[in-house]
Structure formats: structure tokens, C-alpha cells
Amino acid sequence: MAQEFEPVGSTPFPAATAADVLFQLRCQAPLTHIITNHVVTNFTANLLLAIGATPAMLSDPQESSEFQSLAKALSINVGTLSQSQAVAIRAAVDAALEAGNPWVLDPVAVGPLSLRTRLCEALIQQAPSAIRGNASEIMTLAGFESVGRGPESVALSDDAVEAARSLAQQTDAIVAVTGARDYITDGEQVLRVEGGSALLTRITGAGCALSSLVAACLGTGRAPLEAAASACAFMAAASEIAEERSQGPGSLSVALLDSLYDLNLHDLERLES
Amino acid sequence: MAQEFEPVGSTPFPAATAADVLFQLRCQAPLTHIITNHVVTNFTANLLLAIGATPAMLSDPQESSEFQSLAKALSINVGTLSQSQAVAIRAAVDAALEAGNPWVLDPVAVGPLSLRTRLCEALIQQAPSAIRGNASEIMTLAGFESVGRGPESVALSDDAVEAARSLAQQTDAIVAVTGARDYITDGEQVLRVEGGSALLTRITGAGCALSSLVAACLGTGRAPLEAAASACAFMAAASEIAEERSQGPGSLSVALLDSLYDLNLHDLERLES
Amino acid sequence: MAQEFEPVGSTPFPAATAADVLFQLRCQAPLTHIITNHVVTNFTANLLLAIGATPAMLSDPQESSEFQSLAKALSINVGTLSQSQAVAIRAAVDAALEAGNPWVLDPVAVGPLSLRTRLCEALIQQAPSAIRGNASEIMTLAGFESVGRGPESVALSDDAVEAARSLAQQTDAIVAVTGARDYITDGEQVLRVEGGSALLTRITGAGCALSSLVAACLGTGRAPLEAAASACAFMAAASEIAEERSQGPGSLSVALLDSLYDLNLHDLERLES
Numbered sequence: 001m002a003q004e005f006e007p008v009g010s011t012p013f014p015a016a017t018a019a020d021v022l023f024q025l026r027c028q029a030p031l032t033h034i035i036t037n038h039v040v041t042n043f044t045a046n047l048l049l050a051i052g053a054t055p056a057m058l059s060d061p062q063e064s065s066e067f068q069s070l071a072k073a074l075s076i077n078v079g080t081l082s083q084s085q086a087v088a089i090r091a092a093v094d095a096a097l098e099a100g101n102p103w104v105l106d107p108v109a110v111g112p113l114s115l116r117t118r119l120c121e122a123l124i125q126q127a128p129s130a131i132r133g134n135a136s137e138i139m140t141l142a143g144f145e146s147v148g149r150g151p152e153s154v155a156l157s158d159d160a161v162e163a164a165r166s167l168a169q170q171t172d173a174i175v176a177v178t179g180a181r182d183y184i185t186d187g188e189q190v191l192r193v194e195g196g197s198a199l200l201t202r203i204t205g206a207g208c209a210l211s212s213l214v215a216a217c218l219g220t221g222r223a224p225l226e227a228a229a230s231a232c233a234f235m236a237a238a239s240e241i242a243e244e245r246s247q248g249p250g251s252l253s254v255a256l257l258d259s260l261y262d263l264n265l266h267d268l269e270r271l272e273s
Numbered sequence: 274m275a276q277e278f279e280p281v282g283s284t285p286f287p288a289a290t291a292a293d294v295l296f297q298l299r300c301q302a303p304l305t306h307i308i309t310n311h312v313v314t315n316f317t318a319n320l321l322l323a324i325g326a327t328p329a330m331l332s333d334p335q336e337s338s339e340f341q342s343l344a345k346a347l348s349i350n351v352g353t354l355s356q357s358q359a360v361a362i363r364a365a366v367d368a369a370l371e372a373g374n375p376w377v378l379d380p381v382a383v384g385p386l387s388l389r390t391r392l393c394e395a396l397i398q399q400a401p402s403a404i405r406g407n408a409s410e411i412m413t414l415a416g417f418e419s420v421g422r423g424p425e426s427v428a429l430s431d432d433a434v435e436a437a438r439s440l441a442q443q444t445d446a447i448v449a450v451t452g453a454r455d456y457i458t459d460g461e462q463v464l465r466v467e468g469g470s471a472l473l474t475r476i477t478g479a480g481c482a483l484s485s486l487v488a489a490c491l492g493t494g495r496a497p498l499e500a501a502a503s504a505c506a507f508m509a510a511a512s513e514i515a516e517e518r519s520q521g522p523g524s525l526s527v528a529l530l531d532s533l534y535d536l537n538l539h540d541l542e543r544l545e546s
Numbered sequence: 547m548a549q550e551f552e553p554v555g556s557t558p559f560p561a562a563t564a565a566d567v568l569f570q571l572r573c574q575a576p577l578t579h580i581i582t583n584h585v586v587t588n589f590t591a592n593l594l595l596a597i598g599a600t601p602a603m604l605s606d607p608q609e610s611s612e613f614q615s616l617a618k619a620l621s622i623n624v625g626t627l628s629q630s631q632a633v634a635i636r637a638a639v640d641a642a643l644e645a646g647n648p649w650v651l652d653p654v655a656v657g658p659l660s661l662r663t664r665l666c667e668a669l670i671q672q673a674p675s676a677i678r679g680n681a682s683e684i685m686t687l688a689g690f691e692s693v694g695r696g697p698e699s700v701a702l703s704d705d706a707v708e709a710a711r712s713l714a715q716q717t718d719a720i721v722a723v724t725g726a727r728d729y730i731t732d733g734e735q736v737l738r739v740e741g742g743s744a745l746l747t748r749i750t751g752a753g754c755a756l757s758s759l760v761a762a763c764l765g766t767g768r769a770p771l772e773a774a775a776s777a778c779a780f781m782a783a784a785s786e787i788a789e790e791r792s793q794g795p796g797s798l799s800v801a802l803l804d805s806l807y808d809l810n811l812h813d814l815e816r817l818e819s
Contacts, residue, residue, distance in 0.1 A: 012329040039330050041585040045750035056655075057585050059628040064658040070658060082357070109329075109435040111670070113336040114341060121349035194717045202534065203590070204328070249323045250530025257796025261748065312587040312603050355605040355630070382602075385616060475807065477591035477601070478629040523597045523803025 010161065010183060010192040015268035018237075020220050021230035026052035030072035033057075033096075034212050035064065035089055037108065040205030043253070047209040050257040051234060053216035061091040068095035069143030075212040076123070078116040079108035084258050086119050095125050102218035105173075106211035111140040115267040124167075129218055130228050131167065132175040132211040139178040142167035142229025151159030155217035157181050160188060170183060174224045176214065180208060182232040184225060191229045195271040196236035197243035203253050228268035234260065237267045274506035283434065283456060283465040286502040288541035289521060291510075294495050299325035301424045303345035303492030306330075306369075308337065308362055310352025311380065313478030316526070320482040323530040324507060326489035334364040341368035346492030348485040351389040352381035363417055366399050375402035375491035378446075378476050384413040397440075403447040403501045404440065405484040408433035411436050411450040415440035430454050434463060449487065451480060452542035455505040457498060464502045468544040469509035470516035476526050483508050507533065510540045521544070556707065556738040557773040561814035562606055564783075567768050567776035568809065572598035576618035576765030579603075580758050581610065581635055582626025583654065589799070593755040597780060597806040599762035607637040608812035614641035614655035621758040622669070624662040625654035632665050639672050648675035648764035651719075657686040664808040670713075674765055676720040676774050679714065681706035684723040688713035690776075696774030697724030701726050707736060720770045722760065724753060728778040730771060737775045741817040742782035749799050756781050780806065783813045 031054045050053040053073040056071065074096040084113050087230055096103040100253045103256065120141060124131065131141065134252055135155035139145065142163040157179030168175040168187035176184045179243050182193040200206040210231060217227035242255035259267070304327045309317055315329055321328040329344065331337050341347065347369040349362050369376040378401045380393040393414060397404065404414065408428035412418065415436040430452030441448040441460035449457045455466040469483035473479040483504060515528035532540070577600045582590055588605055594601040602617065604610050604621035614620065620642040622635050624656070644647040651674045653666040666687060670677065677687065681701035684690065688709040705724030714721040722730045728739040746752040756777060763773035788801035 037330070037585055038311055038332070039318050042315055042750060043590055045585050046795065046799070049748045049750055057583070057626055058633070058659070059626040060659075060661045061585070063627070063661050065658055080332040081336070084357075084630075085332070113331070113333075113339055115333045117337050138543055139383060176798030202322045237423055246531075248531030250318065250527040250532035250534075253319070253530075254527055254796040254800055257799075258792075261796075262796035295660070310603070311584055311605070312591050315588055353603055353605040354609070357630075358605070386612055388606045388609050432795075475595045477588060477595055517803075521804030521807035522592065522805075523800040526803075527593070527800055 004270060006084060009167040010190040010242050012272065013191040013233055015233070015265065017197055017226055018230040018233040018268045019265035021217055021227060023222065024220040024222060024236065025217060027265065029054045030216055031056060032073045032212065032216040032219050033067050033071040033092065034075045035085065036077035036208055036212065036252060037077065039080065040208045042069050044209040044212050045062045047119060047260060048212060048216055051213070051261040051263065060090040064065055064092040065090045065095040068092060068099045068101055071101060072219060072260055073101055073215040074103035075215035076103060077106040077108055077211060078119060078206050079120065079208060081116045089119070093123065097127060102215065102220065102224065103210055104128065104130045104132060104215040106208055107131065107137050107141055108208065110137050117139060119242060121193045124171050129149050129224050130176065130214050131171065132176040132214055134207060135177055135179055138167060138175060142170070156182060162182050174228045176228050176232060178210060178232060182236065184232060185227040186225045189225065189226065193232040193236050193271065195240055197239035197252065199249055199252050200239050202205065202249040206235070234263060235270055238263050240270065241267060264271050275514065285545065286464040286466050286506055288506065288545050290499055290537065291414040291455065291503040291506040291541045292538035294490055294493065294500060297493040297495060298490060301487055301493050304328045304343060305346045305348060305485060305489040305492050306327060306340050306344040307348045308358065308365055309348065309350035309485065310483055312353065316478045317482040317485050319530055320533060321485060321489055323369055324486070324533040328485065332361060334361040334368070337361045337365040340370040341365060341372045341374055344374060344543040346374055346488040347376035348380040348488035350381060350481050350484060351392060353385060354392065354483060356391045366396065370400060375488065375497065376403060377403045377405065377484055377488040377491065379481060380404065380406050380414055381481065383410050397444050401444060402497050403449065403450040403487050404444065404505045405451060405487055408450055408452055408478060411440060412436040415443070427474045430456060433455065438463065447501045449501050449505060451483065451505060455509065457502040462498065463497065466502060466505040466509050467542065468513055470512035470525065471514050472522055472525050474518055475522040479508070488516060488539065506544060507536060510544050511536050513543065514540060517524050551578060556736040560735040560741050561665060561777055561779070561811065561818050562621045563772055564776040564779040564814045565811040567763055567766065567773060568780065570766040570768060571763060573764050575600045576762055577602060577616060578619045578621060578758060578762040578765050579613050579617040579638065580621045581631065581638055582621065582623035582754055582758065585626065586754045589751045590758050591753040592764055592803055593806060594758060596803040597759070597809065601758065605634060607634040607671045610634045610638040611614065611641040611818055614638060614647055619647055619761040620649035621761035622649060623652040623654060623754050623757060624665060625754060627662045627665065627673060635665070639669065643673060648761065649762040650674065650676045650678060650757055650764065653677065653683050653687055654754065655681050656683050663687065674717060674719045675770050676719065676760050678760055680720040681723055681725055684713060684721060685709040688716070693707060703729060711736065720774045722774050722778060724756065728741065728782065730775040730778060732771045735771065737771065739778040739782050739817065740773060741786055743785035743798065743800050745789055745795055747787050748795040752781070780809060780812055780818060783817050784809050786816065787813060
């Protein structure tokens with residue numbers, strides 16, 4: 001559902017492009033290697049399987065490195081980072097770069113916590129293809145002032161568009177700042193995805209799973225800006241449909257997987273109307 | 274649904290008080306730091322989000338310590354304890370005490386397993402605000418004879434009221450022994466919560482998530498006895514409603530999250546009738 | 547739903563035998579110790595609870611060893627193997643053998659990844675009672691040529707019957723190769739289970755949970771070949787019913803747990819018709 005507000009300089013992302021990326025995603029079912037927090041592993045894997053990607057998760061640093069020769073993309077999330085997971089992350093990122101695979105960073109709660117903050121600051125020097133976060137996380141990584149309390153962002157995505165653009169310019173990554181509206185930028189162009197269920201904030205891991213979905217879309221070989229925006233559109237469209245079919249956050253999670261499985265151009269076009 | 278049996282000396286917990294704590298919980302959405310077993314992380318986070326609290330989970334000891342300056346409460350569960358998690362637990366508990374935050378212990382399967390038993394025995398000396406367990410766990414921790422086989426309690430909560438009272442007196446913690454009936458005591462007064470779905474025993478993590486819900490309620494600043502009893506009442510009322518809407522344990526889990534999201538005074542009053 | 551194709555030398559597994567094992571499983575609720583990958587812990591525990599077994603998961607090597615004196619069976623899955631988990635797995639397997647408990651190996655993605663491949667090659671020398679995998683995994687372990695890409699098998703179970711028989715002869719284990727059709731063999735006799743929902747491939751952990759269900763069935767003390775085939779029949783029958791009640795992979799997971807909870811002889815007989 002489009003809203004009145006239109007941030008200066010952002011462009012609505014066309015449903016037809018998202019539908020095209022969706023078709024590619026389902027044809028290729030790209031094998032996507034995911035190192036994420038232990039809260040959302042199951043939901044993330046199920047979300048990627050539902051839409052048609054092929055998720056895989058590993059723990060060991062050497063196996064994480066080896067697996068990049070099989071995988072098409074890598075997704076990194078630092079939500080429950082440990083010293084040993086940091087070793088696996090670094091090995092996987094190095095291997096992804098060597099294999100020429102795109103990789104995505106989700107800098108959960110970066111800022112107030114030291115281990116992940118140091119790691120994220122190092123990782124953005126490692127040529128991520130995309131970075132997806134909430135407003136606080138993107139503002140923190142970009143060096144803007146922000147107010148975070150763990151994974152819960154109190155800033156609005158609308159307020160973080162400039163930070164996202166700046167971070168994209170600093171890192172050469174696509175930056176997606178998501179929230180009530182999603183903005184996806186390469187540092188110049190800013191795409192906008194509106195809609196989506198507000199009830200997503202009452203289930204854990206929607207943002208984390210979205211980051212892995214960005215990685216899967218990048219794994220198709222599609223242009224990164226369109227790939228990342230498509231992932232945002234998939235989640236927005238599917239969650240709107242899911243909310244209509246649900247009675248609360250429990251049934252929303254279930255219906256989200258069902259609606260991602262069925263997602264089509266018609267559903268994506270609803271976001272534009 | 275109240276039953277005929279009334280253990281000597283226990284008092285039914287009033288729905289109106291639970292509803293008042295529920296209101297506070299939703300207004301404050303207390304940031305609750307949870308270190309729990311890897312089986313129940315997702316369900317626990319979703320359960321707290323559904324009712325209106327703000328869960329956060331971390332793994333690194335230093336981050337676990339740092340996070341207590343942001344959090345309002347801490348929940349510890351030893352269900353899949355490892356040596357490295359024990360380090361994080363100790364760091365988090367120390368930081369919670371320093372920050373003046375309440376913390377809750379869930380001593381899963383204490384007794385037959387050595388690492389967790391040593392840790393739990395040490396932790397109850399660390400001024401927990403509340404301890405929640407099944408009958409076997411509470412009897413074991415209190416030094417009473419019990420029969421446990423892992424996380425499955427074969428004793429009844431009715432048989433563990435004296436052990437709970439004794440453990441509360443030994444530790445100055447609120448002790449909640451939960452089962453078909455829940456008893457919550459400060460060592461003197463014993464509150465009782467009846468009702469709840471028996472089908473909860475066929476989903477993993479209901480008890481574990483309840484412990485984290487106790488922590489969230491303590492995070493509101495409410496008096497610990499009422500906060501802990503309220504968490505038990507929320508789970509009992511929501512699970513009764515969920516059972517009516519479900520066809521088995523799979524749909525019960527889903528409906529439980531939905532009914533916690535919607536939970537109100539009317540639902541809580543059903544437990545009294 | 548039986549299909550035209552009938553591999554030479556395989557015998558349909560009778561529903562009546564599966565129903566008998568189901569009855570034993572529910573009477574005994576065998577305590578089943580599960581060390582599995584961190585993606586599927588919750589789903590696996592819920593699946594075993596739904597049908598009537600008693601799952602338990604631990605992390606610490608010493609506790610994993612201690613627990614075998616309480617448990618009736620052990621299930622090992624290497625899907626997110628780490629060095630520290632390998633230590634716990636070895637301790638648990640040693641303890642299971644000492645206690646005389648059956649144990650099951652799920653060799654997820656064996657072949658292209660070094661840590662798990664070395665461990666699995668060592669573990670099949672440790673007298674597993676059963677091995678369950680997809681076609682690629684069983685062909686790899688048996689020393690046959692195969693094509694794997696991580697956990698996703700591209701070979702058909704129909705093509706892996708000879709590999710399964712060979713692996714059973716090499717290891718003295720029951721080998722179950724599962725897919726569109728499941729084959730379960732002791733190296734001589736080959737039982738066949740047909741049916742099941744193809745949509746299971748769109749949720750994570752169905753195969754992993756099936757391996758733990760095999761362990762639970764072995765924990766009843768029933769003859770291993772029948773126990774393993776029964777677990778396959780339970781999953782096939784329950785998933786067919788679940789598919790009829792679902793709108794996609796999200797609701798399939800939920801309905802699968804519900805239908806396992808209710809599963810009966812009548813449901814199992816549908817697989818034969």
C-alpha cells in the first residue's frame with residue numbers, strides 16, 4: 001500500500017523487475033551459504049526454501065571456507081557472534097571473495113557491543129556486495145549519530161536514507177535500510193519499497209532472514225541493486241498477504257512462508273497500488 | 274479451570290493483578306537478555322515478542338556483560354550448557370547484579386548431569402531474583418529427594434510446594450514450581466495458578482520460555498512475587514485458549530503466540546472460574 | 547500412494563507392523579538423546595514429542611556421556627559440525643556403546659566437506675545401529691560415485707538401493723536411503739516405504755528429524771530393520787495428511803506435527819493403497 005509520504009530522491013521499485021528476479025531465483029535455486037545467529041537459523045532456512053532458494057548452514061571454519069566453491073552467495077549475520085563464529089565468518093568471507101561470490105552483511109546491534117562492532121568495522125573493508133540493517137545499524141556503520149538498544153531500532157528508515165547513501169559510497173556495497181519503508185541504494189540511486197506487515201516486528205528474525213534472502217537474490221547473478229530491492233519487495237508483498245490470513249504473530253510466521261511459496265507478479269503489484 | 278484440590282496454605286493468584294502486570298509489560302516492553310538452550314531460542318524470542326516484551330540473545334561473554342547496562346532483566350537456562358556458555362552466563366550474572374537488574378534461573382535437568390549441577394549450585398548463591406523449574410528440578414535444588422530423568426519431571430508440582438518454599442528461604446529468590454498447577458512462593462506466601470493446556474507438555478520449550486517471561490515481568494520493576502505469578506498466569510490462560518483453537522501440538526504452538534498477543538483481563542479471569 | 551515402479555528385490559513395508567511399533571513408541575516414550583545441527587533442534591524435538599517419544603539435547607561432552615545411562619537411544623547428525631561438537635559426539639557414541647544403546651548416524655552433506663567426512667568415516671566403524679541419508683550421502687559413504695552439493699541430493703533414492711545394501715553389509719547397520727521412495731535394508735532384505743509429501747523438500751530438517759525418529763523407534767527395543775522402516779512410514783503417512791491440510795510449506799510444518807500426534811493404523815494403511 002503506497003503512502004502519501006515520498007522521500008526526496010527515492011524511486012519506487014517496479015513490481016515487474018521484482019517478478020523477473022523471482023523467476024530467476026526459482027529457476028536457479030541458488031545455493032546460499034548462511035552464517036547467522038542461533039535464534040533465527042530455522043526460520044531463515046525455511047524462508048529461503050519456501051520462496052525457492054537453497055540455503056545451507058555450517059559452523060566449522062574450514063568447512064565454511066570449502067563450501068564457497070559450491071555456493072553461489074554468502075550471508076553473514078552477527079546477532080549472536082562468538083569468538084569462534086568470528087573465525088568461521090572471516091574464513092567464509094575470504095573464500096567468497098576468492099570464489100567471486102557475492103556476500104551480504106547484516107550488522108545486528110552494531111554499536112553498543114564491542115566484539116561485533118570491531119568485526120563489522122573490519123568486514124565492511126572486505127568488499128561486501130550488500131549491507132542490510134535497520135536505521136540505527138546503518139547510521140552507526142555509516143558514522144552518523146544514532147540511538148540503538150540492541151537489535152531494536154528506534155530510528156525510522158526514512159531518517160537513515162542519507163546514512164545509507166553515505167555507507168554505500170564508503171563501501172561500494174548496495175545498502176538496504178529497512179523498516180516501515182525500505183530504501184535500497186548504490187550510493188547514487190535510491191530505490192524504495194513500501195508496504196509490508198507491521199506485525200513483522202512481533203516475530204523474531206524477519207530482518208535477519210531478509211538479509212539472507214538478499215544474498216540468495218544476489219546469487220542469481222542479477223545486478224546487485226535490483227537483486228537487493230527484489231528481496232525487500234518479496235518480503236513486503238508476502239507479509240501483507242500473510243497478515244490478512246493470520247490472527248497474530250504465530251500464524252503470521254506460518255502464513256509468511258506459505259505466501260512466499262506462492263508469491264507471484266500479481267502479489268508484487270499490490271505494493272504499487 | 275479451577276479444580277477441587279486445594280493444597281493447604283496456597284492462595285489463588287488474582288487475575289486482576291496479572292492483568293495489571295500485563296499492562297505494565299506492554300507499556301514498558303522491557304529489554305530482556307536471554308541466555309538459553311539452543312533448542313528453544315526461536316520459540317522463546319517469539320513468545321516474548323508476542324506478548325509485548327523485547328527479547329535479546331547474545332553469546333560472547335564480554336558482550337553478554339556489556340549488554341546488562343542496556344537490559345532490564347536477565348534470564349539464564351542451562352538446558353544445553355557448554356563450558357563456553359557457562360563463562361558467558363557467569364559474566365552476564367555478574368553484570369546483572371552490578372547493574373541492579375533482576376535475574377532468573379531455569380535449572381533444566383539439574384541433578385543427574387554434572388556440569389549444569391555444579392553451575393546451578395554456584396548460581397543460587399548469586400542472588401537470583403527468581404528460580405523456575407519443574408517439580409524434580411526444584412526438589413533437587415532444594416536438597417529434597419526427587420526422581421528426575423533429564424528435563425522430564427516425574428514428580429507433581431503439588432508434591433514440590435514444600436521444596437519450593439525451602440528453596441526460596443535458602444536463596445531469598447522467588448521460586449516457581451510449575452506443572453499441572455503452578456506454585457509461586459517467596460518462602461512464606463504461596464500463590465497458586467491453575468489451568469493451562471496439558472498439551473504444552475508435547476511442545477518443547479514451554480517451561481523454558483516461561484522462565485524468560487518471568488524475567489521480562491521482573492524487568493517491569495513490579496514486586497517479584499506478583500511478577501513471577503503473572504508470567505505463570507499468562508502462559509496458563511493463553512495456552513487454554515490456544516488449545517481450543519488447535520488440532521495438536523503444531524497448531525498449539527502457533528495459537529499460543531497468537532493468544533499471548535491478544536491476551537486480556539477477560540482471558541485471565543477464565544482461570545478463576 | 548503406491549506407484550507403478552517397483553525396484554527389483556524390495557518389499558513394501560506393512561502398515562500393521564508400523565502401527566505396532568507406533569503403539570510401542572507411545573507406551574514407552576523412549577528417552578532419545580539427540581546431537582544435531584543447530585538449524586533443526588526445535589523442529590526435531592517437537593516432532594519427537596508430537597508422536598510420543600521423549601527427546602533430549604545436550605552440548606557438553608561429559609554430560610553427553612553421562613546422559614547415555616538415562617537414555618534409550620542416541621541420534622547423531624553432523625549438519626553444522628564443529629570441532630567442539632565432534633568431541634561431544636565421540637563421547638556420546640562411546641557411552642552409547644558402553645550402555646548398549648542403539649545409535650543412529652545422519653551423515654549430512656558427507657563428501658565435499660572435510661571435517662564431517664573424516665568424522666563420518668570414523669563413526670561408521672563404531673557400530674552404528676542405523677544410518678539414514680539421502681541418495682548422495684549414502685552413495686558417498688558406501689564408496690559409490692555420487693553427485694552432491696551440500697545437503698541437497700541430486701541423485702534419486704531409487705538409484706542408491708545397491709549403495710545402501712553395500713553400506714549395510716560394510717557396517718552391519720540398518721541403512722535407510724530416503725527420498726521420493728524410502729528404502730530400508732539390513733544388507734539382505736530391502737523394505738520399501740512409498741508416499742509422503744513432496745513439499746517436505748521445502749521445509750528444513752525433515753530428513754534430520756526422521757533420523758532422530760529412527761533412533762527413538764530403535765529405543766523401543768524393536769528389531770532395527772522394522773524400527774527404522776516404521777519411522778519412515780510415520781513420516782510418509784503424516785506428511786501426506788499434512789499436505790492435504792496445508793497451503794504451503796509453513797502450514798505443512800505445523801500440520802505435520804499435528805498429524806504425527808494423531809497418527810494411527812488407518813493413516814498408515816493409506817500408504818499401501
